[in-house]
Amino acid sequence: MKSLKDILFGVSLTAVSGSTSVSVNKICFDSRLVGAEDVFIAIRGTLTDGHKYIEKAISLGAKAIVCEEMPDTIVDGITYVEVDSGNKALAIMASNYYDNPSKNLKLVGITGTNGKTTVSSLLYQLFKKAGFKVGLISTIKIMVDDKTYKTSHTTPDALTINEHLHLMNIAGVEYCFMEVSSHGIHQKRTEGLVFEGAIFTNLTHDHLDYHKTFAEYRDTKKILFDNLPKKAFALTNIDDKNGLVMLQNTKARKFTYALKSYADYRAQILENQFNGQLLKIDGDEVWSKLIGDFNAYNMLAIYGAAHLLGLEKLEILRLLSELENVDGRFQYFISKERITAIVDYAHTPDALKNVLDTINTLRTGNENVITVVGCGGDRDKSKRPVMGHIASEMSNTAIFTSDNPRTEQPEVILEEIEAGVEPQNVRKILTIENREQAIKTACQLAQSNDIILIAGKGHETYQEIKGVRTDFDDYEIVQKILMNLNK
Structure with a gap:
């Protein structure tokens, strides 16, 4: 049990009853999920309004209610707290409830469209x-040192974030690296967290179903940097035109990093092959198992952040050479027929173009490139024809x-992709x-030395159609198809 007064520390209150x-x-x-003596926070979400469930929460045993608007009926013995933002209150209260766990480790937030x-x-x-x-708090999973937890959002809700940061404190974790999405920032999920640093990767066309304009999307990302304390570091990609805005x-x-511009951390690509690339970072050469210009940027961001966190440069280079690719990010294998299959999460126009640019740079010109791609339902529709064009x-x-059609009709999504051709x-x-x-058709069309790119879902091991998720792993x-294919 914790004092409600202590949990509310730092929350802006507009009215209190009780x-x-x-x-x-x-x-x-x-x-x-409400039980006896709990505090229920009414959140106005995109799909429903938590204020509708205040009575239900009280009937289940809630002792206190935090809301943006006082209900018409006030129940005796219940404490009501009115706040400006339920989302912000939730984040600050969650941090207080778990004894402000972000203060006890070095938390680094990574934001941008691609590369997080x-x-x-x-x-x-x-x-x-x-x-x-x-x-680690990422799209793929949450890691508390060696223990893995599943996650369903790029940036989880504030309670989940603080609960796992608390578990990290218990486990003696010293550093935590966290993806910070524009949705997460806009919905105040990172309020109350103390960041040691933040990294900006790039900004391209995405999430305009949610943010409506590119400027709003950019400015939401920028909030992460605006809120950093003086002692923190801000590391940004200045080859991206939005890098300095952050x-x-x-x-x-x-601090800045770049491949093309003058920056604090710079790199050159000396060689690029299917099995890796040779980079020159700050004058020293290092072999990376990750390929492509986009991964050169990623490696440089990692190098810069590790140095700013206190690691020695030569030690960082040695460790960079040992890093393995992330599941669903240019994950590839070569079949016995010498067909190369690549699975990548590329679900934005820029990401798809980057992957295809890399493939077309590495190929000799005699191979065919066969791309399997779709676009998710209930998401930014404006990128669909652009993906089709690319x-x-x-x-x-x-x-x-189909990608994850969700509640949309697959044939409508496909028509919108086709419109860009x-x-x-x-x-x-x-x-x-x-x-x-x-995917099977792509494998049947492919001949020896051809390249198949399966884009959009990457690490995801499911497909969501009409609200139902079924097992589906592109890789x-x-x-399986290529291993059993009889040419």
């Missing part, structure tokens, strides 16, 4: 290899298929709604 000196059991923002998962996951890998106890109002120490323009054959490329496309059949499926 006593804040009461003790409460736990914090809930899902009325279905790779940079955060590989920083986790690198610091583990350096002998530290490390935490530094405009930050109080943190400012896939058909940069591949010998493009097969459009130029007339001269129409002959290069196939549309196959069933994703497994699309497992293409591997």
Whole structure:
């Protein structure tokens, strides 16, 4: 049990009914999870309004209610606290409830459109290899040193974040690397957290279903840097035109990285092959198992962050050479027929273009590139024709298929992807709604030395159609098909 007054420390209150000196059991923002003596926070979400469930929460035993608008009926013996933002209150209260765990470790946030998962996951890998106890909060999973927890969001809700940071404190974790999405920032999930540093990777077309304009999307990312304390570092990619925008109002120490511009941390790509690339970072050469320009940026961000966190430069280079690719990020294998299959999470136009640019740079020109790609339902529709254009323009054959249609009709999504195909490329496309059949067709079309790219889902091991998730792993499926393929 904890004092409600202590948990509310730092929350901006607009009205209170009842006593804040009461003790409460736990914090809930899902009325279905409320138990005796809990505090229920009513959140106005995109799908539902928690204020509708205040009565239900009280009937289940809630002792206190935190809300943005006082209910019409006030129940005797219940404490009501009115706040400006339920989301912000939840984040600050969660941090207080778990004794402000972010203060007890070095937390680094990674934001940007592409590269967040790779940079955060590989920083986790690198610091583990350096002998530290490390935490990770990413799209793929949450790691508390060696223990794995599943996650369903790029940036989890504030309670989940603070609960796992608390577990990291218990485990003696020294560093934690956390993906910070624009949704997470906008919904105040990171309020109350103390960051040691933040990294900006890049900004391209994505999430305009949520943010409506690119400027709003950019400015939401910028909030992470605006809120950094003076002692923190802000590390940004200045080859991206939005890189310096992130530094405009930050109080943190400012650092930059780039491949093309003058920066604090610089790199050159000396060689690029399917099995890796040779980089020159700050004058020293290092071999990386990760390929492509986009991964050169990722490696440079990792190098800069590790140095700012106190590791020696030569030690960082040694560790960079040992890093393994992240699941679903340019994850590839070569079949016995010498067909190369690549699975990548590329689900934005820029990410898809980067992967195809890398493939087309490495190929000799005699191989065919067959791209299997779709777009998620209930997400930014404006990128669909752009994805269709890029896939058909940069591949010998493009097969459009379902990604996660969610509640949308797959055929409508596919029509919107097809709308971006130029007339001269129409002959290069196939549309196959069933994703497994699309992958199978790509494998049947491929000849020796050809390259198959399966884009969009990467590490995901499910497909969501009409609200139902079924097991679906692109990498497992293409591997199985190619192993059993009789040419």
